[in-house]
Structure formats: C-alpha cells, structure tokens
C-alpha cells in the first residue's frame with residue numbers, strides 16, 4: 095500500500111489526517127489503515143516496523159489479536175526454544191514479564207525507536223505482534239521465518255478485551271462505552287486491530303496456503319490439549335522434543351510452568367506496569383474458556399454466531 099513507502103518520521107502525521115477515524119470502546123481514537131482499525135498512537139510504530147524490520151529465516155513471530163492468550167504463547171515458545179540454555183528453575187520468566195522477554199514489534203521495539211538495532215539478538219529471535227497478516231513487514235511474509243498465530247473464540251475475546259480496557263485507562267480523559275455499545279461496535283468490526291474476522295481469516299488463509307510457514311492455533315485447543323500442542327509447536331519451529339525428553343516429562347514440566355496458575359502467581363507478573371500504563375496483572379485475569387456467559391446474553395451470542403457463520407463461510411474455519 096502507499097503508506098508502506100512513506101517515511102514514518104516525516105509523513106505519518108500527514109497521512110493520519112487522511113484516514114477514517116472512530117472512537118474505540120475505551121473512548122480512545124482509532125484510524126482505519128489497510129482495512130484494519132489501529133490506535134492513532136500505534137500508526138507511526140507500525141509504519142516504522144514495515145519500513146525497517148528485516149526478518150531472518152530463523153525468526154519466530156508470535157501473532158495474535160490482543161486478548162487471545164499472547165501472554166501464554168510467549169512463555170511456551172520461549173521455554174521450548176531455550177530449554178537447553180535455561181532449565182525451568184533458572185528461567186528468566188521467573189523474574190521478568192513475558193512481554194519483556196519477548197517484545198512486541200509495534201508496541202515495544204518500533205514504539206521506542208524508529209529503527210532499533212535488532213541484528214545482534216541471538217537466533218532464533220522471537221518477536222510478538224498484533225499486526226494483521228497483510229500489514230506485517232514484507233520480510234516476515236517473504237523470508238523463511240515461522241509465524242505462530244493464536245486466536246480465541248470471539249465472545250471470550252470480546253469479554254477479555256473489554257475487561258482489560260476497563261482496567262487500564264490508556265488515556266486519562268477517555269470515556270469507556272457501555273457494554274451494549276461496545277458489543278455493537280465489535281459486531282461492526284470496529285476495535286483495536288479489527289475486524290476480528292478479517293484478522294483471523296488473514297492468518298487462516300496464509301496457513302492454508304503454506305502450513306509450513308504459518309501455524310494456526312486456537313486458545314481453546316491449547317487449553318484442552320496443552321501437551322499435544324506444545325509438541326506440535328516445538329516440531330513446527332524446528333525444536334522437536336526427543337523421546338528421552340518426553341520420557342523425562344519435560345513437556346509436562348513446561349506446560350505446568352507456563353500455566354495460568356503458576357505464572358499469574360509470580361511476583362513479577364503481579365505488580366508494576368508495562369510501558370508505564372498497563373497493569374501487569376491485567377494480563378492474567380481468569381484464563382478460562384466460556385467466561386463470556388457471565389456477561390453476554392444468549393441473544394448476543396446468537397448474533398455473533400450468525401455473524402461468524404456469514405463472515406467465515408467457505409473458509410473452513412469455525413468457532
């Protein structure tokens with residue numbers, strides 16, 4: 095798209111003025127770019143990442159819509175990749191937040207600097223992102239690097255997101271919408287990094303085109319069969335478990351260590367903020383499947399069911 099060639103430093107302000115705007119559920123401003131809604135403050139970092147990020151073939155990219163379990167996928171992948179360097183008892187995850195260990199491209203690295211030097215990070219480098227597939231820096235799609243995408247049932251995603259936005263006031267004066275208005279916007283596709291179905295479909299189609307490149311995972315499946323998916327992720331990124339490791343119970347050990355119960359009780363994940371504005375503990379709320387039932391009516395659920403059937407029709411993807 096035209097914005098990909100723009101210099102993020104000089105031209106993003108001008109470009110922002112030309113884009114469609116809406117108010118997000120938490121009262122902050124969203125702009126529409128390449129078919130997706132982004133917070134205004136993320137526009138520059140996204141353009142910088144598009145312009146400057148150079149993927150290496152050995153990179154691992156963890157991609158999600160916010161509130162799909164990024165905070166779970168990060169430690170799992172980190173533990174799989176680094177199991178020979180850090181035994182669980184010495185894991186950096188005991189003393190650092192998952193989001194510090196695996197930074198987001200647009201929320202950390204290209205937020206802090208226009209062109210950060212990422213060359214010397216030891217391989218395999220692991221990065222996370224919420225960028226839609228078509229918005230990713232070209233080199234991520236074009237290199238041999240691996241992408242793990244995780245999504246989550248739309249109703250739980252909506253509730254998890256709403257609770258997160260209520261807990262973290264990103265802008266002091268912004269006024270959060272009530273749940274009916276927020277839900278209606280979700281159904282219109284207006285939300286951070288939304289529409290939901292476009293985000294999911296982008297990665298789903300990429301996975302169908304090239305399953306060696308894009309691993310497609312659902313939060314609910316990971317929850318139900320954690321060890322099976324840890325094994326699959328390990329194979330996908332080229333770090334398969336040996337028979338001996340399996341027999342030693344290493345997969346179960348990683349599964350337990352990365353569980354909601356364990357990580358949410360670590361002091362490092364209970365106190366303090368990320369980026370000076372987001373409560374670390376708000377990344378660990380309930381970690382359950384089906385919590386939407388405590389907030390949404392059966393009619394609301396039916397509306398989303400019909401919407402998803404319509405939007406995902408013919409894709410082979412279902413929730």
Ligand code: A3P
Pocket residue numbers: 158159160161162163164165166250253254255257352353354355357377378379380381382385
């Ligand atoms: P809930 O709000 O439903 O509890 P993200 O990391 O993408 O922001 O997603 C956050 C959601 O993942 C939250 O969902 C959070 O509780 C859940 N989560 C975080 N760590 C988890 C873990 N180790 N296991 C399972 N779920 C986890």
